[in-house]
Amino acid sequence: MTQRPLTLITGAAGGIGSALARTLAPTHDLLLAGRGGPALDALCAELQAQPLLLDLTRPETFAAPLSGIPRVTNLIHSAAVVELGTVADQPHDVWTHTLAVNTVAPAELTRLLLPQLRAERGTVVFVNSTAGLRANAGWASYAASKFALKALADALRDEEAEHGVRVTSIYPGRTATPMQAKVRAQEGADYTPEAFVDPQTVAATIAFALQAPRDATLPDLSVRPGPRP
Template identity: 50%
Template sequence: MTRRHVLTGAGSGIGLALAHRLAGRGDELVLLARSEARAAELARTFPQAQLLVADLADPGTLNGVGRLVDGPVDSVVHVAGVVDLAPVERLRLAEWEEQLTVNLTAPAVLTREMLPHVRAGRGTVVFVNSSAGLVAHADWSAYAASKSGLRSLADALRAEEAEHGVRVSTVYPSRTATPMQEKVHGQEGRDYDASRWLSPEAVADTILHVVDLPAGATIPDVTLRPVAPRPGS
């Protein structure tokens, strides 16, 4: 039986790696795109996918997207996120609000929209979080707050949906070699070396493991780190 997955962040990094893995094995994809232009780009890469246009930075655009999906869904995987580093004394309101909106509010709204489909498929909701959701460091207050909130969202959803057979998992990757990580290095004033970090494919394969667990089993939380310690990480 063909499986169906709803993904955010499929345009790059972990989301792109995961979308390729799922499409490569013949699963159906429902991909979120922030604009018609972005949807056209994703359609060229994943021509069989269903594209839903909604901007995570404007969660109101997610209202009603659940009605655009027909039938059961095996997973909803929240990958998309934004980050802007700044100490609290220089943190701009717009940066704070954007990170909370994209990283926390939008996943909550999208999950609500897709829950009837996930319940019908007795599927899994996966929140791709961050090590920053477990420990907050200097200059990471807004991002860490959004990811800590995402952890709480997952915990509450897990308790609420167990009776419906819905599994909820949070994946906490440490630094991963993605365009977002390259941006972070620029903000930190550090040279970027992708070989030092987790690969997007390693994180994608972990998500697949979580999604593919046998019925009756679940992994609520999983943390990923590179095998070797990374100096200065």
């Protein structure tokens, strides 16, 4: 009997993470990472998934909770934080927090799980952002973290090709998630979910990358809002 892939998703209780978990649950065993709490507990119970408690602000603490994980087929970096503000106004602690969660944590988590990913010839997916391709005013700290995430993915892809590990970056446009609601509030604008990409659409794109035939690598995939009915 063929073993089901084991997929670890960070930010699993968030909009894209939870949509992806529900998409993959019928065919994947799931490790859902987060800081804990009712939302993560409820999702794990719903999907019969295993929780993995990680504090992404403290990458130096990852080794212990990961030590009991014997195999990982796919690693999906979906967690992120955002705080808008100008370079003139944002203090160093905002930059440090944003870069720790959005860049350093994915790098360390990937490093620690590379032996398992190599053994399974698995796939790493980085959920990036259009801000990882172009930085607008007020988005410097977030965009810097996502530009760095692209650099991490690009280097990792070349480094791990010889080990059979595939690496994909996903660049969603504005997506209808709680994070987007927070962003719109910071921008002083209304949050209209129907104007944005459905998180289920982003989840379907990630699933497509995971299921691509082994003779293909999908380095970069962009997801933008499409025409409305």
